[in-house]
Amino acid sequence: MKKNGKQTLIKDLTEGNVAKLLFYFAAPLFIANVLQAVYNIVDMVVVGQVIGGAGMSAVSIGGDVLHLLTFLAMGFSAAGQVIIAQYVGAGRLADVEKMIGTMFTFLLGTALVISVICYAVRVPILNALNTPPESFDYTMSYMVTCIVGLFFIYGYNIVSAILRGMGDSKRPFVFIAIAAVLNTVLDILFVGFFHLEVFGAALATVIGQMVSFIVSLIYLYKRREQFDFDFKLSSFRIDRAALKRLLLLGIPMAIQSAAISISKIVLTSWINSEGVIYSALSGIYNKTGLVMSVVANSFTTAGSSMVGQNIGAGKYDRVKRVFRCVGITGLCFASAVSIAVLLFPEKICGMFTNDASVLAISSIIIVPIVLNAFGAATRSPAFAIINGSGNSRLNLLVAILDGMIARVGLASLLGFGLGLKCRGFWYGDALAGFMPFAIGGIFYLSGRWKKQIE
DSSP states (O other), X not given: OEETTEEOSOOOOSSSOHHHHHHHHHHHHHHHHHHHHHHHHHHHHHHHHHTOHHHHHHHHHHHHHHHHHTHHHHHHHHHHHHHHHHHHHHTOHHHHHHHHHHHHHXXXXXXHHHHHHHHHTHHHHHHHTTOOXXXXXXXXXXXXXXXXXXXXXXXXXXXXXXHHHTTOOHHHHHHHHHHHHHHHHHHIIIIIISOOHHHHHHHHHHHHHHHHHHHHHXXXXXXXXXXXXXXXXXXXXXXXXXXXXXXXXXXXXXXXXXHHHHHHHHHHHHXXXXXXXXXXXXXXXXXXXXXXXXXXXXXXXXXXXXXXXXXXXXXHHHHHHHHHHHHHHXXXXXXXXXXXXXXXXXXXXXXXXXXXXXXXXXXXXXXXXXHHHHHHHHHHHHHHHHHHXXXXXXXXXXXXXXXXXIHHHHHHIIIIISSOTHHHHHHHHHHXXXXXXXXXXXHHHHTTTOOOOO
16 A cells, blocks of 8 residues: 555455455464464474373463463453554555554563462462462473563564554564474473473563564564554553553553463363363363364454454445354364364364373363364354444443353353263353354344444
């Protein structure tokens, strides 16, 4: 896209074939999410093969804690992406610049505060999670190392949100590819050859994230003239109007992310109380869920940007086509993943560990994995329309119903009420994944998303 005859980083998503644009925009996101899932799974695979169940338990619990700590990064960066997309669609480029500076200062400062607080209460956190004694030291090592890298995770999310909001999904893919390759190589080196155990896996992750953030920041700086952000200190001053809009949409989206993470932490705590074998099995369930999540998140992110720009431009028919395309694509991928899991359950679980005690009961997570896949598929169009429209109240409703009431409620009912224990916890988690579609579907049919931005 050109501004005043000059090439810019902004890509117009309000013109052209919807399906083609959606896939073009989502493809780099998909590959990037695959790579991100791979380097998350690599930690589990390498540690599981070298250390065994205790190491897998540590990576599983530490990963859940890390995901919880990134809830503000995920929520506010997603909000920033949608706001930037809407401003781009409406042609309000001056507001884009103010939002960029505000996001950087607010979120990076938040990352530093969270890191200090979480380090101070690291022991109570693991105690509250019923961390098995066999994996406690491993988990502590993994969690503390990842806390140090929280600043870089937030930074990468900011840069990616800025670029995706402006319609660029290719560069975030390159940045995450750098992190994925580094993490994979360093994982094998640190754990397999230097015998740094779980600390080595966490260190590999942090180094990958750090390099990814630095490279992405350099990229933005070198092309600052293409989106009129000069990177002077004054440009990073928090704009009150921009911060208000970011908080208005970001808080519900952050609560949504946090609520889901907290609910999973609660489930993890319940599962951990059953012992290290079930804790390790929970890691397999969570990591296989990433396979479908990479598709769901890719099309949710792409769909949100397209919905945001088209609502900003007042092109509502295109929004409907985006909704349909995202839904159909998700269901196709969910079907493929489910067939693979049902046909080859032993091979898939065996990828993570050769621990016989874990593999002996791995069949109990197969159906929950399938349900989780279809839940993720239906969430994509729902979140694309909710997030892209910038509806903060609906985001809060989804956060409460999906994140806490449905997920924890169903898991508690099935696990404790019906006596299914861990099996019930996994079923409850998977079934709760369909709640966003119920809410988003009603919102879509109501047409209330047809609202111009302020």
